[in-house]
Amino acid sequence: MRAFTYERLDAATGASRRADHPGTTYIAGGTDLLQLMQEGIAHPRALLDVSRVGTTGVTAQLDGIRIGAATRLADVIEDPIVAERLPLVAEALAASASPQVRNMATIGGNLLQKTRCLYFRDVTTPCNKREPGSGCPAQAGQNRLNAVFGGSPHCIATHASDLAVALVALDAEVIVERAGGEKSIRLDDFYRLPGDTPYVETALEPGDLITAVFVPIQATNLPGRYLKVRDRASFEWALVSAAVALVVADGEVVAARVAAGGVGTKPWRLPAVEDRLVGRPMDVQTLQLAAEAAADGADPRPGNAFKVPLLVNAVARALAATADQEANR
Amino acid sequence: MPNDPHALTVTLRVNGEETRFDVDPRTTLLDALRDRLHLTGTKKGCGLGQCGACTVHLDGRRIVSCLTLAVMADGASVTTIEGLGTPDALHPMQEAFVACDAFQCGYCTPGQIMSAVALLQEGHCGSDEEIREHMSGNLCRCGAYANIVDAIRTVAGATDRSGAAVPSREDA
Numbered sequence: 001m002r003a004f005t006y007e008r009l010d011a012a013t014g015a016s017r018r019a020d021h022p023g024t025t026y027i028a029g030g031t032d033l034l035q036l037m038q039e040g041i042a043h044p045r046a047l048l049d050v051s052r053v054g055t056t057g058v059t060a061q062l063d064g065i066r067i068g069a070a071t072r073l074a075d076v077i078e079d080p081i082v083a084e085r086l087p088l089v090a091e092a093l094a095a096s097a098s099p100q101v102r103n104m105a106t107i108g109g110n111l112l113q114k115t116r117c118l119y120f121r122d123v124t125t126p127c128n129k130r131e132p133g134s135g136c137p138a139q140a141g142q143n144r145l146n147a148v149f150g151g152s153p154h155c156i157a158t159h160a161s162d163l164a165v166a167l168v169a170l171d172a173e174v175i176v177e178r179a180g181g182e183k184s185i186r187l188d189d190f191y192r193l194p195g196d197t198p199y200v201e202t203a204l205e206p207g208d209l210i211t212a213v214f215v216p217i218q219a220t221n222l223p224g225r226y227l228k229v230r231d232r233a234s235f236e237w238a239l240v241s242a243a244v245a246l247v248v249a250d251g252e253v254v255a256a257r258v259a260a261g262g263v264g265t266k267p268w269r270l271p272a273v274e275d276r277l278v279g280r281p282m283d284v285q286t287l288q289l290a291a292e293a294a295a296d297g298a299d300p301r302p303g304n305a306f307k308v309p310l311l312v313n314a315v316a317r318a319l320a321a322t323a324d325q326e327a328n329r
Numbered sequence: 330m331p332n333d334p335h336a337l338t339v340t341l342r343v344n345g346e347e348t349r350f351d352v353d354p355r356t357t358l359l360d361a362l363r364d365r366l367h368l369t370g371t372k373k374g375c376g377l378g379q380c381g382a383c384t385v386h387l388d389g390r391r392i393v394s395c396l397t398l399a400v401m402a403d404g405a406s407v408t409t410i411e412g413l414g415t416p417d418a419l420h421p422m423q424e425a426f427v428a429c430d431a432f433q434c435g436y437c438t439p440g441q442i443m444s445a446v447a448l449l450q451e452g453h454c455g456s457d458e459e460i461r462e463h464m465s466g467n468l469c470r471c472g473a474y475a476n477i478v479d480a481i482r483t484v485a486g487a488t489d490r491s492g493a494a495v496p497s498r499e500d501a
């Protein structure tokens with residue numbers, strides 16, 4: 001690990017000016033950044049510790065629910081507001097990482113975790129995300145874990161966060177502390193498709209500090225389920241995941257929110273599935289027809305073609321589980 | 330490292346005792362515990378947060394000490410396996426691991442026990458299924474998992490999946 005300086009900040013205000021220097025990186029939980037530093041993937045020259053700047057806790061506001069960026073995953077899962085009003089978020093977090101990591105990792109850091117693409121994580125191989133212009137061996141190589149949506153000839157790495165999938169389904173916003181003041185960015189717009197600049201992953205500008213995640217009121221108090229399919233039963237990233245939240249009135253689907261993980265270069269909203277749900281009767285046939293649209297536009301490779309039927313089945317199961325939850329309310 | 334200009338001073342309360350030392354900022358909490366404080370009960374496995382051998386309690390919560398820097402823990406309380414029991418007075422979880430034969434080579438055992446003790450406090454040990462899920466951050470390459478679940482169930486006084494109270498091995 002290369003040498004770096006370390007400083008703990010006391011407040012979010014003014015942080016962006018301190019961090020706006022090449023080689024300066026924020027650290028909070030450190031659970032991804034330290035892996036990247038140990039593996040020689042990241043080599044910051046200065047770390048600014050933002051774990052104690054006061055951006056912790058969950059707050060119910062009139063217009064929605066605000067989750068402080070430095071809140072640990074375990075504390076969000078156990079929070080009574082989240083348990084009652086954001087069950088989809090609680091379930092996605094409970095399926096994330098291990099209990100030890102959930103005690104360390106923060107909400108803001110979770111959204112910024114790096115891909116688990118084998119080539120990104122292996123410094124002995126080329127990777128356009130890690131070494132711009134070096135190539136993307138995943139295109140024709142080991143691509144079992146890679147994306148079927150949103151890829152480009154330069155990158156097909158998936159986004160690894162479960163939380164982000166749930167939050168994209170709920171139209172959440174990221175609140176950012178920027179030199180000119182506070183800024184709010186829809187999470188769906190926050191993440192960038194790789195295109196020909198796969199190393200540009202988010203809308204963050206140098207120095208920006210995530211201070212909170214905000215879920216708007218209309219996306220709260222909804223029945224919702226997060227289904228995660230993985231290579232082992234626990235402590236593993238998703239091969240495919242499905243986040244579903246539904247609004248049902250008089251037996252009819254009034255609103256639907258569906259997103260998928262493990263399949264896209266960013267958390268992948270599935271509007272074609274939502275369109276086949278809204279305005280239809282909430283029955284088995286509607287759910288099945290809707291799920292079949294989940295793979296619309298998929299661009300699989302030989303190693304990850306299995307994700308296409310897996311996605312359809314995962315969405316079908318998550319829809320059925322949400323319907324059960326709704327029926328038992 | 331008294332002559333290192335980049336060294337930072339860290340204050341920790343380790344197993345109830347306050348200690349102060351200078352570290353290179355790159356030092357993980359794990360390496361500080363083992364190499365600076367000579368508390369070698371905490372094991373270094375993968376160094377990447379995947380195996381759980383380095384599990385300790387930081388301010389009462391279980392964490393993997395390989396994925397936190399010593400400087401990040403400045404001012405915190407740390408409990409390691411050395412702070413849990415002594416050879417003459419084992420912690421009930423340590424006793425249960427011995428009674429249930431919950432290890433073979435023993436390398437993962439300190440981390441397993443630190444995790445298991447935290448699990449009791451977290452209250453997620455109502456069934457074998459729940460114990461397995463909440464112990465998923467601790468790997469055992471010898472495959473002593475079944476006996477590890479037995480040990481935790483014994484201490485938790487939990488019920489098995491049928492809902493019946495499960496006797497400890499010694500009662501069985």
